[in-house]
Amino acid sequence: MNKHFLTLVIVVLLLGASSALAQDMATGIVFHDENQNGQVDSSEQRLAEVPVSNGQEVVLTDKQGRYELPADDDTIIFVIQPDGYKLPVDDKHRPQFYYIHKPEGTPDLDYSGVSPTGPLPDSVNFGLIKGEQTDNFEMLVFGDPQPYNMQEVNYFNRDIVDELVGGDGYEFGITLGDIVGNNLDLFEPYSKSVARIGLPWFNVYGNHDMNFDVESDSLADETFEATFGPPTYAFNKGNVHFIILDDVIYPRKDGEAGYIGGLTDKQLIFIENDLKHVSSDHLIVLAFHIPLSVPRWRGLEEYFRVEDRQKLFNLLSDYSHTLSLSAHTHVQQLHFLDEKQGWRGKKPHLHYNVGTTGGDWWSGEPGEDGIPPTIMRDGTPNGYASIQFEGNDFTLNYKVAGADKEKKMNIWGPDVVPKREWFNADLYVNYFLGSDSTIVEYRVQGKNKWRQMKKVELGDPYITSLRDKWDKSEDLINGKRPNNAVASSHLWKTRIPKNLPEGEHTITIRVTDMFGRQFFDEFSYRVEDR
Template sequence: MTKLLLPTLLYLLLAGGLSAQDTATGTVYADTNGNGTRDAGEKGIAAVSVTNGERVVRTDAAGRYTLPIGDDHIVSVIKPAGYAVPTDANNLPRFYYIHKPAGSPSSDFAGVAATGPLPDAIDFGLVPREEPEQFTALIFGDPQPYTLEEVDFFARGVVAEVEGIENIPFGLSLGDLVGNDLDLFNPYIQAVKRVGIPWYNVMGNHDLNFDAPTDQLADETYEAHFGPANYAFNYGKVHFIVLDNILYPDPRDSSGYWGGYREDQLDFVENDLRFVPEDHLVVLAHHIPLDEFGGETYRDEDRARLFDILADHPHTLSLSAHTHTQRQDYFGAEEGWRGDSVHHEYNVGTTSGDWYSGRLDDRGIPVSTMRDGTPKGYAFLHFDGNQYRTEYRVAGKPATYQMELFHPRVIARGRNTQAGIYANFFVGREGDEVVYRVDDGAWQAMEYVEEQDPSYEASVYEWDTAEELLPGRRGSNAVPSTHLWRGNIPAKLAAGEHTIEVRATDQFGQVHTGKSAYRVEAVREAGR
């Protein structure tokens, strides 16, 4: 922790909202020609939500709004369906106005420059645009580069694969945009800019101002680059709510961080959802998973209040990252969920994988498979009205690569073996149907197991048994996978090669297959 450059009292005054309140006014209007200026004839848009980060109001018939504002507030428009917000030269959406008359307090990394007096009007121009109810969003988990070299790994290993992608209206990174060095925000922005679509961002625990004494001031550098850490927008029949769910410093002991929300953040969610129709899908995007080790790293009462707020919305989904694994979590009545059906959280695999570890590929980029055996990659979310389905893409592999098979390559004919056939089905969950067959035999069910992925373990032990240094660096130790299945490997077959086929059906009814082969060899008896 470094020495503060401004008195702590000033920090606390700003964070506590003790400065004089003022009133922000403005108009949300249809910028029909998209020039960023309200021209004659461009009318205000009624019933659009605008927020100061806690209060949410609706524009009147002429598109006008009024909001209370202090000396550390961000006013943002909640984009309605059928309109686009402007983007800057880096494809970052500009839907907000930061009001910090004196700027951010001094810190290790620069925050917001002084914005000066409150303008007479804070207007938001929205460009009318057709938005189909069927659309797809692109999702990145934890880019998290700690160096410029790792920014390059991210740019060449992931971004280049989706550069210039078409028919995707926007993308979203789920936090840990960088790894503690906030000077890397700009290189990260330049890398993601190459995708070529509007890009939203979530704040992660490695995106903080670690010298901030209060949680309200831990996102100053983030705000300077990306705007509010808590905001919302609509697309089609989907309402997205982006939240900073890192409490820093940890309110229990002022050391480290804790997953959860401040009261004003939950007030924002509650006020925002008052204007969201119940038949719309509500998607929460935050960094730390909602069940991350219970109260040890997540404040249970915050999750409980969030679930209470969501109770009247039957269609919901949460997105998170943070774990550098991939899993599907579900919340029912036992976990405090009050809806008629369970709440699904998709904990998305990361673009950095296992923190840019592992062997280098032929381009010099770390393979970086995650500790549960999920290869690094990114996700697509496909929406149809208030319904959705997920799709995970492994970087550098075809879209059909959805599982990794592990088994012996050769076994002795007729000898029983405790070795087996393992299928790591990357988007799988307990209860999914996963079956296998050898050659053209009958399909058999595989057993769901919570074990460490042997394929990943083998890759890690390669480092431990090598006689010489390997290029790249050793990956993390394996952790139990939540999407691993096992079947027996037949040994009483004719000598020769035999084909293994695995078929897995995901929670959305999509069928995925994987194939491999092994060899059966006759064993010569001793002396013959």
């Protein structure tokens, strides 16, 4: 080969490689969109020191509200909402705080993704709306709606959304992934349903929200991005800094099939850069789908990559106030993570694995309203959580769908017991938001002394009884058979008192939770002499 020609080939190849690696620079302005027209008007204030990110780097706007960030051909630029401002929303109340830059769009997949965006605009601007500045507010949290068809979207719409229409008292909501059940065409009807609540609604990416027909993790969220925006981002409200994370790794790189919980290097760099602009006395709330810790009944199965969890904990080591949220398991559990799991804080890190709106995958025999009871395997009825924030402190709540807001527990025991005979029946209390720090006591009516119940990790017998109905029936039962009971992390029991006079007796249950709140309920049964 001619030497001059070879040199020319090498130069062309190097230029091509350089071009492939080259990045554009995204520039723009963050401003107070006073008239909410989405345009930077000359009279509108440019906002300084507002964080903007490309999913890895985080920069602050200058005095003119301007920022500059590198952007390759698969980048989402987004503003990190500062306290005192709100984000604009679309017609389905999905926050609009990002710009997707994919010049060629999404590759051909079973579910459509992002259309080609073409070259970067000269200016990628973000308009913010002035909002109330308050340290006290409440948010809604949904775990796994996970409808597999329109009938289950209808269940979700009627069982969960109907009672929340208007969003009174809440600032915004978050769904913690598994928005749908593999059918990504249901993103839109789900969004239409949630929009009825009337709140800004953030969404987390889950393992049933993926594009499965991909060869790299970076492409698995294409339809999610086209619908909801970046799967990793952050925002502020009061003294709380929220970090939303895609923690689903698919396909895995360790030779195993399927997915696993974890974080990418890019995400960890983003968290590190993001936290540089967050005061150490703020509460950090992380929201993702797959929990950091394995549910106790799952044994030693690897759920979340331990090395990634440790890197995340290291980044949070300067923060005394933290909380993380997940869903995925279709049970409800409070995990207190300490040095055994690599947490370095003075007090354990609370990880709240939230019960799901879809419960036990919309299973059970439908009631008169046509909706299945869908009670979860640990005895938690389907419903939703809310979190009340006061400064950098918080209180957790769980609301059972379709029930009075005072319903906090289920009680299970016999209807009748023999007086003084050998009869080892137990009374069980399932306090849905319980943990090792919860105290459950009982008192027989007419007695003064409260007696403490014993915390156990067993299957809730009420759940077992519901499942037995399906197995012992001689006829097919309408609806899907529920899953078997698993060991509940919020179950207490005691021997039911039987050395009492004949007749009806009432036992009062008193629950004192980790926040010092007390809740009461009652159980009645009958004592008979043979």
